[in-house]
Amino acid sequence: MKIIVRLCKKIEEKIDTYSIQKKLILLYVCCVVLPVALTDSVVVGMIFSEEHNARKQVTENIASAAEYSIDKAVEEALTISKNIYMNKYINNFLNADYDSHLAFYEAYQELMQDSLFDSSLGNSSVEITMYADNDTIVNGGKFKKLGRVKQTEWYQKLQDSGNNFVFCAYMDETHDTSPTDLRKVSIIRKLNRYMLDPHEKVLKIDLDYNAVNTGLLRANYESEVYICSSDKIIFSNTGRNNIKESFERFDKGTMQKCYVQEKELYGQLMKIYVRYPEIQISKILWNNAIPMILLVLINIFLPWVFMQFLNRSFTVRLHLLEDTFSQDHTGKLKVVETISGTDEISQLMQHYNSMANRMNHLIETVYESRLKQQESEIARQDADIARQKAELLALHSQINPHFLFNVLENIRMRSILKHEDETAEMIEQLSLIERQYVEWGTDIVSLGAEIGFVESYLKLQKYRFGDRLRYSIEMEDDCREYQIPKLSLVTFTENSCVHGIEGKASQSWIFVRVYKDKNNLHLEVEDTGEGMPEEYLNYLQERMEEANIEMLKEKGRVGVINACVRLKMYTGDHVKFHIESERGVGTEVSVVIPLNAIS
Known part of the structure; x- marks a missing residue:
C-alpha cells in the first residue's frame, strides 16, 4: 500500500510540472485514443467471435x-x-x-x-x-x-x-x-x-x-x-x-x-x-471500410480539434491572469480589464476583480448560506418524491389484488360454465388462499378461519399430489374463537408438503390437530414424509426458539421463521416450539401457547 501511495505521489508531482497544453494532450491520449483503440479491438474481436459462434451453430x-x-x-x-x-x-x-x-x-x-x-x-x-x-x-x-x-x-x-x-x-x-x-x-x-x-x-x-x-x-x-x-x-x-x-x-x-x-x-x-463456412476477413473489412474510417475520424480527429479549442480557452486567459499577478501593484490589486466567458476561469477573474476588504469573509458567508439553502431544497424535494412514491405504491397495491381476484373469479365462472368443476374448485381454493396473502388489514384471525385456510391449501396440494397425499384435520369446537397471527398454521402445513411429502414417492399423511388443555392451546402439524437428519433437526429447533426480526433479513427460506417471529410478538414471547423428526418416518411440529397470552 505504501508503495502505491508513493508511486501516485510521484505521478502527481510529475504531472504538476507539465503545462496545461501537455496535460490536455495526455488527457486526450489516455481518455480518448487508448480507450477507443481498446474498445474497437474488443468490438472487432467480439464480431469475429460472434461470427465463429454463428458458424458453429x-x-x-x-x-x-x-x-x-x-x-x-x-x-x-x-x-x-x-x-x-x-x-x-x-x-x-x-x-x-x-x-x-x-x-x-x-x-x-x-x-x-x-x-x-x-x-x-x-x-x-x-x-x-x-x-x-x-x-x-x-x-x-x-x-x-x-x-x-x-x-x-x-x-x-x-x-x-x-x-x-x-x-x-x-x-x-x-x-x-x-x-x-x-x-x-x-x-x-x-x-x-x-x-x-x-x-x-x-x-x-x-x-x-x-x-x-x-x-x-x-x-x-x-x-x-x-x-x-x-x-x-x-x-x-x-x-x-x-x-x-x-x-x-x-x-x-x-x-x-x-x-x-x-x-x-x-x-x-x-x-x-x-x-465450416469460411470467413472472408478481407471482404468483411473492405465492405465496412468507409464506416470504419468515419468512426476513426469521429472518435479521434474531432476530439483532437475540440481539444485544441479547450487548450486555447484555458491557456490564453490563464496567461492574462498570470500577467496581471506579476505586475507591481504598489499595495493595490489591479483588476483584469477584459473578462470573456462565463466558466470557472472567468468567474475566477470576476472574483479577483471583486476582492477588497473582508472579501474572503464575504465569499465564505455567501457560500455557506447557498449550501444550506441547496441542502434544504434537496431535502424538501426528496421528501416530496418519497411521498408521491408512497401514494403511488398504495394505489398500486389496491389495484393489483382487485384485478387478480376479478380475473380468478372470471376463470372460475368460465370453468363452471364449461362443466370443468375440478378446475373451478382449484381456482376457488387458490382465491381463498391468495386473498389472505394480500389482504393485510389485520394480522390476526380466528383459529376457525385459519383452519379453513389450511384446508383450502391442502385441497390444492391434493390436486397436485393425487393419491400420494392424504390428510386429516381435527379441531375442538371450543378452540375456534381463539385468535392467532394469520397464515401461521398454514406456513407449518406448507413446510410439511414441500419438505416432507414432495420428495417421497409413496403415499403420505398430514395430520393437523388443534386442542387445548387446562392452561395451554396446542397446535400440531404432523407428516409421514421423508423426515430430516438429526443435525438439521437440532439446527431448525434452535432457529425456531431464537427467531427474531434480524433472521428475516437473511437470504433463503424464512417462512417458518416468519411464523415463529409473529407468534412470539403476538404472545409476548410466551409461545414454545418443539419439533421431532426421523428419517423415513416423518416430522411433527408442536406449538404451545398459554391461554392467558391470547385471551
Missing part, C-alpha cells in the same frame, strides 16, 4: 437436420422389418418344404393374396429381400435362398456382430436387381422369432440410396455435408453419389475443417461431418 443445426433425415429413413425400414418379423404367415412360408416349384408358386400366390403380407411390407420405396436356408424355395421376387449370399460382406457382418440386426453400407456384388447397382445401404435382421424353426432366415431391407442423397441436396444446406462410416462417404450433398462407383474415402484434410457429430446405428458408428 449453423453447422450444428445442419448436422442435426442431416441426422434426422437418416433417422427417418432408417426408422421407416425398421418399422417394416418389425412387421415382417412379427408376421407368422411369412415365417411359415419360409419354413415350409415344397415338393415342386408349382407347390412353391401356389403357396406364394396364397401368401400374396393375404392382406397381412401387404401391411407388413408397407408402401415405402425401400427394397425388401427375405433369405431362407431352404433349398425347396425358388429364387425370385422378394424371396431367395440364403446359401448364395453367405459369403457377402453384409451377411458376414451380421454373423460377426452377434446381434439380431445391423446397419451396413457395402458394395453389392451379387447383382440381385441390376448389374449397375453397386452401392447399398441396408438394414439386415435375423428372422429368428421362433427359435425352433428348421431353417435360418434373414431379412435385408435396402434403403433408397438415391432418395436419401436427393433429400440432402434438396435441403439446400449452406455447407457441405458428409455422412461417413469409418472413412467411407456413405451420403453427401456434394453431388458425387454415383451408385456405380465404390464409396469414396473421406479426405483427412477436409475432415479437419468440419464439425463432426457421431451417431451409432445398430452396431455401425456413423459420423456426420459438416464443413
